[in-house]
Amino acid sequence: MLRRTLGLTDRGWRTFKRGVLSCAIANLVLMAPMCILLLLVRDLMAHLEFGAPLPALAPYLAAVLLVLALVAVTQLLEYKSTYGPVYEESARKREGIAEHLRMLPLSFFGKRDLSDLTNTIMKDCADQERLFMHVVPQLFGTGISSAIVVVGAIAFDWRLGIAAFWPLPVATAIMAAASRSTRRKVEEKEVRRLEMVESVQEYLDCVREIRATNRSSVFLADLREKLFGFERAQVASELATGAMISSGQAFLKLGIATTVLGGAALLLSGDVDFLIYFAFLLVVTRVYDPINVVLQSSVELMEMRHSIRRTNSLAEERPMTGSSDFCPIGHDVAFEDVSFSYGGTDEPVLAHVTFTAKEDEVTALVGPSGSGKSTCAKLACRFWDPDAGRVTVGGVDAAGIDPEALLADFSVVFQDVALFDETVMDNIRIGREGASDEEVFAAARAANCDSFVSRLPQGYATRIGENGARLSGGERQRISIARALLKDAPVVLLDEATASLDVENETEVQDALGRLLAGKTVIVIAHRMRTVMAADHVVVLDGGRVAEQGAPADLMAKDGIFARMVRLQTENARWAL
CATH class of the missing domain: 3.40.50.300 (P-loop containing nucleotide triphosphate hydrolases)
Incomplete structure (x- = not known):
């Protein structure tokens, strides 16, 4: 269930478990310096109280060097188990989404906005990349290491353990009670952000028509309202999450105070000695730092739920499948x-x-x-x-x-031509990967492309801009026809293939089509x-x-x-x- 919630692949799930384990080990190793300090304080107190000889420094220096080496190794292990594999998992997820989109029926794209799909592939994956790198492994790893410390402390002295860690269930209850309201604010922010992105995308796509119809002021007023709507939703979301985190952290700070006061009372009554009291003071000041980080990270996890749901819903779309044996x-x-x-x-x-x-x-x-x-x-x-x-x-x-x-x-030439921001040669060669330059030139000549390609700065090596923006409608359509001719498939679909050509070019292209489409x-x-x-x-x-x-x-x-x-x-x- 957790794997599906996080949207991880098989390999990503294995990496995630290694990352959690390495984070937990790294956190526990960071407690080692406190143990060395505690042992040093014990020996010094023995010298002051009972006249024992001063402790030798060499064993402590050796212990410090050993701990430093362990910290370096565990931190390196944590880095290698989270950062590098997370980038690989993010790449796999993007490739998986792109591969899945390639297999979906076109009816799916008719239901989804282009900016929404782009947002899912780019921003959602990038957000989840940050989540799995900085948040989730530390969240679970810190939870495991903190639980070990808390259980050990309570087992050692239940009175000081309760005094130190009673705020934990209270802070958890506060976070749980506020999470539903906070989650609604976060989701509202994501909805407003997507509306803003879609409006910006629409403005960029339709800027020519907007100006031609003198609707710039009306459209910009609507766009401005979308921007302010997102800003208001973001402020409300940050206020809600900030209040939730601050409340939880405030209760956690009480744990230090109750440890000081409760431990002092037990120390004065003779129920605990100074060394145990000092040990609990060290533990309580150290253990709450990573827990505070977890509280802050939980907000990011809450914000990620929306993007994870989007990527998961995309993965659940049924692709078009069938037999590859076509005879x-x-x-x-x-x-x-x-x-x-x-x-x-x-x-x-x-x-x-x-x-x-x-x-x-x-x-x-x-x-x-x-x-x-x-x-x-x-x-x-x-x-x-x-x-x-x-x-x-x-x-x-x-x-x-x-x-x-x-x-x-099939060779297909639709009325709406799709070209890429590559060279003319590359755009035609899409028709048949691996075609020689001469074959590309032959298809281009048959589609009457030579006349305009010769005027381009680098000829067939000229980049033509996004969707052929540097070409006219007729020139773009002729490249599409050349692409279909190069493929030379037994079935040819021509959807208004000559609609953007002038009479002279239409006649020449039709003559070429008549010669090259024979038998198909x-x-x-x-x-x-x-x-x-x-x-x-x-x-x-x-x-x-x-x-x-x-x-x-x-x-x-x-x-x-x-x-x-x-x-x-x-x-x-x-x-x-």
Whole structure:
């Protein structure tokens, strides 16, 4: 239960137990100097009271050197059992989260805000890294070592033991009573912080639109309120935690006072001798220091519960799994009575869709915006799984195949292009890792990239900025097309692949696609009817259903939705200012 609460891996859990043990040993070794001092005081008192010879210094110096060596060894052991392994565990956790995210269906990302996921991967992991390095091992280690000392002290003299340590259960009760209210304040602070981060992220993402619509003052006022809301929540959280810690520490200080007074009374009555009284004074002044640190650390542990819950909830999301053995017979993509809705909503995006995109043919998906064309393409390559029906590739149900094994046979060019802040060469080579430079150049030429790459400062070695920020929309789309051409997969999905190209470039890219896509299963989503008219098969979607399908000429003769779309686009082509 503790391992799950802390969100540790198998290796991290073993490391955690070693860290706790090493911290406990290190704390106990730090009590050794008090033992040496106590022995020295005993010998000096024997000399003063009974005339015994002065104690020899050599044994004490040797004991001091031995203790110093033990302290050095145990502190080094504690460091190696916490700091280094914690960094490794943090790296494993980040890699594990990234690997888990890679296997999740896209429906998950539709439900989660990008800033929230970024916050989980970066800040939550960093906070937990600090927690496991500075807080949790010391918390448990100090608890173990303090318990040993307390039990030993009470066993040695129960009267002085109770006088020294009675505040411990009282302080624990105070912390427990205040923890629920304090935890609510801490969680409220975390909620307000996340709202603030999301608002800042939204402002940075939409700054162009905000300025264009002259909404800067309104948006900044809302952002300012989010910032002040977080500040107020943080102040309230710190006041609550500060009051809780101060109350607990105040009661702990009473332990020293009662030890002094109770021990003095016992000393005067002759019930204890001075040496025992002095020993308890040493213990009580030493043992409360690490306990005070534990009290302060408990607040950090309370603050971490929110981030640990977030990382644990992320790990509990079910990934898309399947067989890695994908052996299709051909590459026909067939939709068999497929229904689908996003996020489990009642409103279906697709309802009972049935059609087949055959190998060595171009199948065009057309229809009004929101009719489900892009959703069909994403279901085909298993970015989602259908709610009902099935999608097969080469006769194999895609829902039973590992997404990576399935996508190895797909080249995809979506309307929204995703590029990385790397060179043009690296962005194209993502299509096929290990491709030679000449193969990359050939794909780039086929996608008509040479014309704009030649104008870049370092040509194909030029970094293009975050998501290709230094390129135009058409240039970004051509890189995406070159990436798909380089992959040369048997199934090609083109979702408005030429939408951002001018007429001249569109014609050249279409010629290249026509030459290089021969023999493949091609699914094209396009609004331009001159692109669709060259398809072998057209599927017309309307309201998430298949309204018509067939060859373009047959659909024109039918004079239905497809024919009306062609006429409307022809009329729009004659529109002028």
